[in-house]
Amino acid sequence: MNLVSLILEGESAIVEEMNGLGNSKADNARYDVLKETRESLYKECVPILEKLIGISQNQEAIKTLMNIYGTLGDNEGFMRMKGMVEKIIKNKRLRTLYFRGFFYIIFLMIRSL
Numbered sequence: 001m002n003l004v005s006l007i008l009e010g011e012s013a014i015v016e017e018m019n020g021l022g023n024s025k026a027d028n029a030r031y032d033v034l035k036e037t038r039e040s041l042y043k044e045c046v047p048i049l050e051k052l053i054g055i056s057q058n059q060e061a062i063k064t065l066m067n068i069y070g071t072l073g074d075n076e077g078f079m080r081m082k083g084m085v086e087k088i089i090k091n092k093r094l095r096t097l098y099f100r101g102f103f104y105i106i107f108l109m110i111r112s113l
Contacts, residue, residue: 001052001061004045014038042068059088 018034021027049065052058066081 001058001064004048004052004061004064007041007045007048011038011041014041039072042072053084057084057088059085062088 014034014037018031018038021031045068046065049061049068052061053065062081062084066078066085069075069077069081
């Protein structure tokens with residue numbers, strides 16, 4: 001994840017410059033160049049994040065990749081990552097419910113003594 005952070009470090013300057021451009025022909029051309037540069041940064045991160053997610057279900061990596069896919073217009077990749085996030089959240093809720101139930105049973109057992 002640190003490598004991805006380093007790669008994306010320059011993104012904020014690109015976005016800031018993109019947001020500061022006007023509507024002239026020159027500004028539109030510059031915007032297109034900056035957009036391609038930004039997309040190149042994202043595309044460089046995709047294989048790194050895919051490998052990280054394959055090794056561990058890192059929720060931050062999944063959300064980052066989901067956002068990258070969304071920005072790149074890769075709907076299939078976006079939906080795949082969204083499904084993974086939803087699955088992780090569902091598993092966390094199930095674990096929470098399991099532990100609450102477990103501790104409630106222990107509480108009832110102790111109380112009945």
